[in-house]
Amino acid sequence: MSGLAIEVNGLGKTFRLHTQGDVEIQVFRGLDFAVRFGECVALHGPSGCGKSTLLRALYANYAAGEGSIRVRHRDGWVDMVAAEPRAILDVRRHTMGYVSQFLRVIPRVPALEIVAEPLRVRGVDPADARRHAGDLLARLNIPERLWSLAPATFSGGEQQRVNIARGFIAPMPILLLDEPTAALDATNRAIVAELILERKAAGTAIVGIFHDAEIRNRVCDRTFAIEPFKVAA
Amino acid sequence: MNATDRPLLRVERLTKRYGERFACQDVSFDLWPGEVMGVVGESGSGKTTLLNCLSARLGPDGGRVLYNTRHQGMRDIYETSEAERRLLMRTDWGLVHQNPRDGLRLAVSAGANIGERLMAVGARHYGEIRQAATDWLGRVEIDEARIDDLPRAFSGGMQQRLQIARNLVTRPRIVFMDEPTGGLDVSVQARLLDLLRELVASLGLSVVVVTHDLAVVRLLAHRLMVMRQGRVVESGLTDQVLDDPQHAYTQLLVSSVLQA
Amino acid sequence: MSGTETGYNYAYLDEQTKRMLRRVILKAVAIPGYQVPFGNREMPMPHGWGTGGIQVTASIIGPDDVLKVIDQGADDTTNAVSIRSFFAKTAGVATTTRTEEATIVQTRHRIPEKPLKEGQILVYQVPIPEPLRWLEPRETETRKMHALSEYGIMHVRLYEDIATHGRIATSYDYPVQVNERYIMRPSPIPKFDNPKMDMNPALQLFGAGREKRIYAVPPYTKVKSLDFDDHPFEVQRWDESCALCGATDSFLDEIVTSDRGDRMFVCSDSDYCGDRQAARRKEAAE
Numbered sequence: 089m090s091g092l093a094i095e096v097n098g099l100g101k102t103f104r105l106h107t108q109g110d111v112e113i114q115v116f117r118g119l120d121f122a123v124r125f126g127e128c129v130a131l132h133g134p135s136g137c138g139k140s141t142l143l144r145a146l147y148a149n150y151a152a153g154e155g156s157i158r159v160r161h162r163d164g165w166v167d168m169v170a171a172e173p174r175a176i177l178d179v180r181r182h183t184m185g186y187v188s189q190f191l192r193v194i195p196r197v198p199a200l201e202i203v204a205e206p207l208r209v210r211g212v213d214p215a216d217a218r219r220h221a222g223d224l225l226a227r228l229n230i231p232e233r234l235w236s237l238a239p240a241t242f243s244g245g246e247q248q249r250v251n252i253a254r255g256f257i258a259p260m261p262i263l264l265l266d267e268p269t270a271a272l273d274a275t276n277r278a279i280v281a282e283l284i285l286e287r288k289a290a291g292t293a294i295v296g297i298f299h300d301a302e303i304r305n306r307v308c309d310r311t312f313a314i315e316p317f318k319v320a321a
Numbered sequence: 322m323n324a325t326d327r328p329l330l331r332v333e334r335l336t337k338r339y340g341e342r343f344a345c346q347d348v349s350f351d352l353w354p355g356e357v358m359g360v361v362g363e364s365g366s367g368k369t370t371l372l373n374c375l376s377a378r379l380g381p382d383g384g385r386v387l388y389n390t391r392h393q394g395m396r397d398i399y400e401t402s403e404a405e406r407r408l409l410m411r412t413d414w415g416l417v418h419q420n421p422r423d424g425l426r427l428a429v430s431a432g433a434n435i436g437e438r439l440m441a442v443g444a445r446h447y448g449e450i451r452q453a454a455t456d457w458l459g460r461v462e463i464d465e466a467r468i469d470d471l472p473r474a475f476s477g478g479m480q481q482r483l484q485i486a487r488n489l490v491t492r493p494r495i496v497f498m499d500e501p502t503g504g505l506d507v508s509v510q511a512r513l514l515d516l517l518r519e520l521v522a523s524l525g526l527s528v529v530v531v532t533h534d535l536a537v538v539r540l541l542a543h544r545l546m547v548m549r550q551g552r553v554v555e556s557g558l559t560d561q562v563l564d565d566p567q568h569a570y571t572q573l574l575v576s577s578v579l580q581a
Numbered sequence: 582m583s584g585t586e587t588g589y590n591y592a593y594l595d596e597q598t599k600r601m602l603r604r605v606i607l608k609a610v611a612i613p614g615y616q617v618p619f620g621n622r623e624m625p626m627p628h629g630w631g632t633g634g635i636q637v638t639a640s641i642i643g644p645d646d647v648l649k650v651i652d653q654g655a656d657d658t659t660n661a662v663s664i665r666s667f668f669a670k671t672a673g674v675a676t677t678t679r680t681e682e683a684t685i686v687q688t689r690h691r692i693p694e695k696p697l698k699e700g701q702i703l704v705y706q707v708p709i710p711e712p713l714r715w716l717e718p719r720e721t722e723t724r725k726m727h728a729l730s731e732y733g734i735m736h737v738r739l740y741e742d743i744a745t746h747g748r749i750a751t752s753y754d755y756p757v758q759v760n761e762r763y764i765m766r767p768s769p770i771p772k773f774d775n776p777k778m779d780m781n782p783a784l785q786l787f788g789a790g791r792e793k794r795i796y797a798v799p800p801y802t803k804v805k806s807l808d809f810d811d812h813p814f815e816v817q818r819w820d821e822s823c824a825l826c827g828a829t830d831s832f833l834d835e836i837v838t839s840d841r842g843d844r845m846f847v848c849s850d851s852d853y854c855g856d857r858q859a860a861r862r863k864e865a866a867e
Contacts, residue, residue: 106569107576148558150565173544173558174353194518194540195511209522404729411733426716426737430744433737440740441733447743447809469744 092160093262093293094123094146099155099169101141115141119155121312125261128284128294130304133314139297140189142314143264145169146295147186148176159184159262181209184262187255189270191247193240199225199250200235206258217257224253228279244271256283263287265296269303281306329354329389329495329527330375336383337370343551344370348384350546350556354494357521357528359538359559361574362548368531369499371548375529376416376497377406388495411441415488415496419503421480424487425472431458431483432468438491457486461516478509482516489520496521498530502537514540535578539563547571585673592639592672598622602640602795606786609797614759615727616710616794624790625667630660631689633788634706635667637795638687641702641786642668647675649683654691654832654849661689678852690753692774694831694853697783699800707768707789710796712756732764735807743812752817758805759798767804773816773832778804821846826857 100117104110115138123129131139144150146157148168157168161183166175180186185206194202200221207217225235228249234242239250248271255263265284269277277300284307288294298304304311328351337345345367352358360368373379375386377398387395391413398406410416418424425434432454436444444450455465461482463475472480481501488496501517502510518541521528530541538545538559546556547568555568566572590596598620605619624632642648650665652658656678664687665676677683680693687704697703713723716734726732735756742749755772759765767778768787778785778798785798798804808814822829824845831853833846848854 103565104567105572107572144564149560151557151561151567174356176558177543194515196515403725407729407731411731428716429737429741432744433740436740437733437737440736441731445736445808445810447740448811450740451744 091125092122093125094160094295095156095158096121096146097156097158099142099145099152099157101138101145101150102153116314117154119314123262123293123295125160125293126288126291127309128288128296128307130308130311131295131297131314132311137314139314140266143186143266143295143297147180147184147264149186181206183260184264185255185258185260186264187252187266187268189248189266191239191251191254193238193247195240196238198236199230199239199242202239202250203253203257206254210258221253221257224257225250227283228253229276245273245276248272249276252280252283256287259290260292262293263295265294265298267297267299269298269300277303327389327395328352329356330529331387331389331395332375332384333387334384335371335374335381335386337367337374337379337381343367345374345381346551348546348548348553350553352495352527352529354527355525356544357526357530357542358544358546359542360529360531360546360548361533361535361538363533363574365550366548367551368548370551372497372499372529372531376414377410411438412491413494415493417481417484417488417496417498417501419500421472421477421484424484425480427471427473429471430469431463431472431475434472434483434487435490438487442491453490457490458483460489460520461486462512476509478505478513481505481513485517485520489524489526492524493526495527495529498528498532500532500534501530502532502534510537517541535563535575547574586670589671592642592668593624594622594636594639598636599640602636605795606637606640606797609786609795610784610799612763613798613802614763614765614796616796618793619795621790621793626663628791629708631664631687631706632790633792633795634687634689634704634790635664635788636790637704637786637788638668638685639672641704642672642674642685644673646672646684647677647682649677649680649686649852650688651686651691651693651850651852652689653834654693655851657851678855680852688770690769690771691832691849692770692777694828694848694850695856696777697781699782701783703781703783703785705768705770705785705787707766707787707794708791710766710787710789710792710794712764712766727763730762732758735764736809739807739809739812743809749808749812749814755814756807758807760802761805763796764807765796765798765804771817771832772806772814775804775806775814776816780804819846823848823854823857826854826861828854828857 097120099119101115103113131142133139141150145152152169158165159168159179161179166179168176200218203221203225204217207220208214230246230249239247252268269280281303330352332348332350335345335348348371360371362368374381380399385397388398390396432451435454435457436450439450439453454468458465458468463479463482472483502513532538542559545559545562546553549570555562555571563575566575601620605617609617624635648668650661652661668674669676680695685702685704689706711723713726717723739749742751752772754766754769755775757765757767757775780801782800784800787796806814819833823833825847828848831848831850834849835844835846837844
């Protein structure tokens with residue numbers, strides 16, 4: 089697969105803070121770019137230029153105010169800016185994975201179940217999903233004694249690895265990665281880099297934010313620079 | 322055309338007045354099979370009135386509530402006979418009250434509470450009814466040994482789980498929930514939420530859950546409707562509405578939540 | 582009509598009231614098992630003494646009728662004697678203790694052992710007519726449940742019985758379904774008597790005075806006792822036989838005969854028992 093996975097046109101995002109005197113914060117505007125299957129694109133730009141905001145907009149976690157984000161889904165295209173919630177959820181279930189910077193902890197749910205869930209919602213047998221989750225957690229050096237515990241008490245690095253396992257377990261054609269290696273030591277960084285390369289080789293389109301230059305150079309094919317938005321006087 | 326090509330519930334310009342005041346005005350949405358929709362807003366926002374109108378317990382003053390029945394396609398629930406409506410309510414629909422005492426029969430055992438809906442639709446084999454009750458107690462994490470105990474001997478969290486089992490035993494397609502975790506301790510809430518999440522996903526239930534607790538919808542709901550003064554001010558994907566609220570009221574609501 | 586009290590209307594009630602009651606009874610007969618409300622009249626006795634049954638009897642009784650009144654199967658208790666003499670005085674009717682001679686049998690808590698015939702009327706005194714009351718106190722709701730045949734909670738009650746006792750322990754006022762439609766309380770008769778209601782050639786009328794309801798089971802109407810497939814309806818059985826007549830097929834009362842706890846079992850139906858004793862004596866004499 090080397091066709092287009094994501095096509096972004098004229099994308100703009102402005103936060104309007106009604107509770108703080110209707111301040112408008114324009115983050116970016118008029119973004120155009122495309123990502124093909126099998127390539128990894130790093131978002132680049134100074135801190136605060138909106139890399140995370142763009143990534144969240146791609147996942148429809150943030151509502152983009154203007155433009156379109158067309159995503160190759162099943163046999164067609166879905167515009168993540170305009171689609172109905174259930175269409176977006178279907179994209180998230182089957183096409184687009186997202187590894188956030190921080191694990192959103194679900195009370196009481198053990199790490200193994202958290203990791204297995206994306207497979208289960210795709211209809212994989214729960215036992216198979218759990219076995220697969222275990223393999224991935226083991227590969228990411230999460231000791232087996234932690235698998236049955238809820239990750240609320242895990243260290244930052246452990247939580248991030250659980251999060252990565254959850255993001256990588258399902259064979260999503262598109263992956264969004266927000267600083268996947270930020271809290272990891274060198275060994276685990278290398279494992280994550282391997283995971284990313286494997287996915288890329290399998291044809292996954294990847295868009296990510298990588299502060300770590302070494303990782304970035306190793307996994308990314310090119311960068312997309314976000315122009316810092318100049319606040320009008 | 323199979324059942325998933327059509328919404329399970331279609332609400333068109335639903336309006337309910339109390340005298341001059343609109344409790345609920347021009348509310349429209351589709352709920353699809355397997356979808357969980359949260360309705361949030363503060364007290365008096367009209368969310369409970371909406372739930373009552375949706376669940377056939379309060380006739381609206383305007384608009385329609387259409388339900389995709391198993392055999393007759395989309396029907397306006399307020400145009401069906403009372404007999405049909407009540408049959409729907411005890412088979413295809415579930416209703417989880419905030420206070421479990423409103424949804425349970427306190428004078429009969431836990432097993433009978435679960436078995437009642439089965440008996441209401443014609444189950445006449447004691448052993449099978451009891452087996453179903455035992456299974457459901459297990460699914461809602463209540464010790465099977467408590468099957469013959471009266472619900473008043475149960476803790477609040479157990480009562481709420483029993484209420485849920487009592488509703489789900491007939492495999493309803495849609496469940497209406499009114500503040501299902503209200504009045505429970507935080508640790509009990511978490512357990513209940515997790516259980517609900519699991520049941521809803523494994524049974525493919527459609528749910529409308531009304532709550533003022535944003536953490537509840539964050540965990541349970543796919544979609545969110547924010548109500549204020551009887552109107553829907555914002556709706557969309559749950560995480561999008563909570564993480565990037567557009568409307569002034571939603572922003573206020575989200576920013577008012579104390580971060581743990 | 583010698584001995585009839587003067588100064589009262591025939592059968593005590595005024596003609597308007599009796600007409601109203603007859604209309605109610607006709608409606609009850611037309612809808613077997615359905616509780617028809619009526620305008621209850623004050624009777625010269627307290628509620629609990631069978632004022633509902635007495636009003637029904639008063640509205641159907643005529644000078645040619647022969648009345649039998651039983652209380653728990655016996656003709657000679659205060660209640661039965663009072664009601665019998667009440668109608669002897671106000672309606673001038675003949676009375677009897679023999680089931681087969683009676684045209685009207687008013688009863689509290691039993692159905693006679695001797696089979697009833699076409700043309701006979703059995704009038705039950707009913708304390709609480711509503712079978713759904715135990716779980717649903719709201720009258721508006723129970724009427725709706727009857728209208729829509731929402732009878733699931735009746736089985737909830739039987740379920741509770743089995744869960745608690747291992748079997749259906751309800752032994753009196755055991756709920757029935759009439760004509761495959763309405764659920765009905767048969768009044769506090771023992772469930773031993775329930776099968777007698779089914780396809781009975783006699784007309785069965787039920788009067789609840791305090792609750793102002795009349796209902797009916799017309800002749801030859803199906804009356805089914807509620808049960809579960811795996812816990813079918815069963816009637817009481819005794820290891821003993823009647824100490825007086827030797828009957829093994831009748832409903833027996835247990836009577837304590839001494840401070841030492843001696844006891845005997847005798848027929849609750851005094852007419853049935855008396856006939857059997859007479860037959861035995863005759864046999865013995867021959």
